[in-house]
Amino acid sequence: MGEPGTKETLSLEELEAAASLRTGRKHVLSILVENKSGVLTRIAGLFARRGFNIDTLTVGPTEDEQVSRVTLTVDGALHPIDQVTKQLHKLVNVLKIRDLEPADTVARELALFKVSADGVQRGELMQIAEIFRGKVVDVSKRAVIIEVTGTTDKIAAFESMVRPFGLIEMMRTGEIAISRGRGET
Amino acid sequence: MRAVDAVMECLKAEGVDVVFGLPGGANLPTYDAFVGGGVRHILVRHEAGGGHAAQGYAKATGKVGVAFATSGPGATNLVTPICDAMMDSVPVVFLTGQVRTELIGTDGFQEADTIGITMPIVKHSFMITSPPEIPRAIHEAFHLARSGRPGPVLVDIPQDLSRAEIEYEPVTDVRLPGYQPRVEGNQKQIRQAAKALASAQRPVIYAGGGVINANASQELTEFVLSDRFPITCTLMGLGAFAAPHPQWLGMLGMHGTRAANYAMDEADLICAVGARFDDRITGKLSEFAPRAKFIHIDVDPAEISKNVPAHIPIVGDAKHVLAKLLIEYRAIGADPARLDAWWSRIEGWRSKYPLAYEDSTDAEIKPQYMIQALYEATGGEAIVASDVGQHQMWAAQYYHFPQPRRWINSGGLGTMGFGLPAAMGAAVGCPDRVVCCVAGDGSVQMNAQELSTCSENNIPIKVFIMNNGYLGMVRQWQELFWDGKYSHVDMGRFPDFVKLAEAHGATGMRFEDKHTLVEDMKRAIATDGPVVVDVRVTREENTYPMIPAGQPAREMVG
Numbered sequence: 119m120g121e122p123g124t125k126e127t128l129s130l131e132e133l134e135a136a137a138s139l140r141t142g143r144k145h146v147l148s149i150l151v152e153n154k155s156g157v158l159t160r161i162a163g164l165f166a167r168r169g170f171n172i173d174t175l176t177v178g179p180t181e182d183e184q185v186s187r188v189t190l191t192v193d194g195a196l197h198p199i200d201q202v203t204k205q206l207h208k209l210v211n212v213l214k215i216r217d218l219e220p221a222d223t224v225a226r227e228l229a230l231f232k233v234s235a236d237g238v239q240r241g242e243l244m245q246i247a248e249i250f251r252g253k254v255v256d257v258s259k260r261a262v263i264i265e266v267t268g269t270t271d272k273i274a275a276f277e278s279m280v281r282p283f284g285l286i287e288m289m290r291t292g293e294i295a296i297s298r299g300r301g302e303t
Numbered sequence: 304m305r306a307v308d309a310v311m312e313c314l315k316a317e318g319v320d321v322v323f324g325l326p327g328g329a330n331l332p333t334y335d336a337f338v339g340g341g342v343r344h345i346l347v348r349h350e351a352g353g354g355h356a357a358q359g360y361a362k363a364t365g366k367v368g369v370a371f372a373t374s375g376p377g378a379t380n381l382v383t384p385i386c387d388a389m390m391d392s393v394p395v396v397f398l399t400g401q402v403r404t405e406l407i408g409t410d411g412f413q414e415a416d417t418i419g420i421t422m423p424i425v426k427h428s429f430m431i432t433s434p435p436e437i438p439r440a441i442h443e444a445f446h447l448a449r450s451g452r453p454g455p456v457l458v459d460i461p462q463d464l465s466r467a468e469i470e471y472e473p474v475t476d477v478r479l480p481g482y483q484p485r486v487e488g489n490q491k492q493i494r495q496a497a498k499a500l501a502s503a504q505r506p507v508i509y510a511g512g513g514v515i516n517a518n519a520s521q522e523l524t525e526f527v528l529s530d531r532f533p534i535t536c537t538l539m540g541l542g543a544f545a546a547p548h549p550q551w552l553g554m555l556g557m558h559g560t561r562a563a564n565y566a567m568d569e570a571d572l573i574c575a576v577g578a579r580f581d582d583r584i585t586g587k588l589s590e591f592a593p594r595a596k597f598i599h600i601d602v603d604p605a606e607i608s609k610n611v612p613a614h615i616p617i618v619g620d621a622k623h624v625l626a627k628l629l630i631e632y633r634a635i636g637a638d639p640a641r642l643d644a645w646w647s648r649i650e651g652w653r654s655k656y657p658l659a660y661e662d663s664t665d666a667e668i669k670p671q672y673m674i675q676a677l678y679e680a681t682g683g684e685a686i687v688a689s690d691v692g693q694h695q696m697w698a699a700q701y702y703h704f705p706q707p708r709r710w711i712n713s714g715g716l717g718t719m720g721f722g723l724p725a726a727m728g729a730a731v732g733c734p735d736r737v738v739c740c741v742a743g744d745g746s747v748q749m750n751a752q753e754l755s756t757c758s759e760n761n762i763p764i765k766v767f768i769m770n771n772g773y774l775g776m777v778r779q780w781q782e783l784f785w786d787g788k789y790s791h792v793d794m795g796r797f798p799d800f801v802k803l804a805e806a807h808g809a810t811g812m813r814f815e816d817k818h819t820l821v822e823d824m825k826r827a828i829a830t831d832g833p834v835v836v837d838v839r840v841t842r843e844e845n846t847y848p849m850i851p852a853g854q855p856a857r858e859m860v861g
Contacts, residue, residue, distance in 0.1 A: 204605035210427040
């Protein structure tokens with residue numbers, strides 16, 4: 119492939135072919151970081167600099183107040199995961215990284231849906247919410263707000279069910295994940 | 304004591320013998336502490352000069368370099384040296400002043416988000432938010448800069464916090480739970496590597512700057528000489544293995560020797576030590592060393608399999624790993640005769656394609672000859688710093704480095720203006736050695752102001768400007784790849800470098816005759832104080848051989 123110093127023009131196919139090792143699946147990275155200012159910027163900056171995309175990102179406290187947990191999902195079809203984790207490890211404030219195995223992991227996401235609903239539709243919506251074990255958390259004359267937790271797939275399925283009613287807004291937290299069994303994540 | 308006085312104590316505890324810097328509003332308290340603080344400070348003329356001087360000092364001595372600057376423009380002027388130190392893994396601690404805490408975020412006078420600006424180009428950085436943190440941050444900065452894969456670390460101290468009174472207690476430990484560089488290589492992997500090397504028919508050892516950073520030249524040499532391994536070094540690794548030597552193939556890469564590049568191309572096993580398969584080494588990645596398996600030894604796990612998948616990865620410090628590898632390799636007792644065919648192939652390339660150029664028939668100085676003359680005039684014993692461009696490549700090709708830490712240049716970032724201040728830093732760190740700078744007439748103008756620093760402090764660097772009146776490397780590329788259309792590469796014959804030298808209080812000379820060049824150079828080196836020599840060379844000469852960018856090694860030209 120050419121480089122800035124040379125004259126040739128590049129095709130988009132050539133640019134895409136330059137991508138390296140890919141696993142082809144979604145990866146959930148669970149990252150323990152020191153609770154210090156700028157840590158999130160360092161992580162986000164590293165992704166931007168190396169050309170990696172973050173699909174979802176959540177940050178929150180852990181049982182240890184000195185330590186926070188960042189859970190982020192990355193598409194292994196687009197990015198070399200081993201490079202992502204190795205580069206993350208180089209950040210001094212990063213304590214531990216786990217690339218969670220989907221089979222050994224419980225992953226959950228919280229979503230809030232604001233859906234148009236007049237009197238007739240409301241009942242039907244509530245039925246769907248019940249099937250998905252969702253909760254109606256707010257009702258007004260022309261809309262309801264439904265809270266759903268679950269895996270990313272479940273939330274996507276719920277979204278496709280309520281979209282025909284008129285989806286006004288949707289908010290998702292991004293996944294958090296914890297490993298199964300007694301061992302620490 | 305005041306936090307800034309504690310800073311001086313920390314510097315002394317870290318064994319710092321010189322700081323390169325320039326004061327300003329936000330680091331006035333720090334500069335007050337220099338008075339009677341017991342730490343030598345050299346006042347530079349531009350913060351970039353100070354940063355590069357700290358790099359030159361670090362590269363020449365192996366110790367951590369230190370550079371200070373004020374907030375805002377002082378700190379932004381350090382951006383290039385910081386990035387350069389990151390790319391070439393140079394241990395430097397940068398201390399910047401910041402505006403008072405109450406002004407942070409208000410776009411105050413000389414406020415810049417130094418931590419934010421430098422975040423992608425530091426190994427780590429510390430934003431001080433309370434005065435008692437300062438001593439620990441400084442010690443941790445030194446620890447981070449020098450250990451593992453070395454690199455730049457920045458400490459940003461708001462002006463008001465630096466004036467605060469703190470209880471100072473010497474810090475004797477570091478608390479960095481997320482930072483534990485692996486030093487020892489995995490024994491099983493090392494044994495596997497030894498086996499692979501013992502059975503390889505066409506091995507090449509490919510060593511980089513990591514060997515120099517790890518002070519592992521002796522271990523590398525012993526290992527290479529334990530069999531008839533052919534060895535090549537990257538631009539950053541020159542000096543890691545003493546040149547010239549029968550097993551030395553010369554530098555590899557874009558302007559490396561054909562013997563080195565062809566050997567990589569045909570190798571069945573490449574053992575990379577402290578090198579990172581940069582694009583200037585591999586050329587077209589998909590056609591790089593197509594028959595080879597790779598052993599990759601590096602202290603930074605992220606380098607392994609980044610560009611080229613490693614068959615035998617070994618994470619560890621080159622010094623430790625090579626020492627163990629030597630023991631394992633000797634235990635196998637490989638038969639050196641298996642390499643006969645390989646060596647006759649390499650010897651074939653060597654005799655057919657030696658580094659060569661067509662010399663002038665008159666007094667004209669060919670740029671390659673200028674480097675050969677410098678090698679002769681210095682007996683090969685000088686520390687040579689260089690700028691970036693054609694002169695850098697010729698210096699790398701024609702000056703043979705017998706020791707590590709003698710060749711100081713900007714490899715990864717390719718920073719024009721690096722050479723002169725880096726030579727200054729090297730000369731401060733190694734006052735007993737002759738320190739030369741091979742500069743380009745374009746590059747040298749980017750930090751020539753530091754000549755005043757050299758004159759004021761009697762830092763006797765000898766600057767040899769390879770003056771062809773062009774931005775030579777760009778001109779070469781325009782000639783070869785852009786149909787010979789020259790766009791903004793002709794620098795004319797300005798400035799008058801002899802007068803420039805004199806204006807800065809240095810001695811200026813001009814050499815134009817190749818017949819007297821060696822003697823003239825000896826005279827320049829014997830002259831006291833800083834000397835600038837304007838060496839007029841052939842205007843349009845190309846650096847060969849060359850792997851055209853993005854081509855495989857076997858497509859070398861020239």
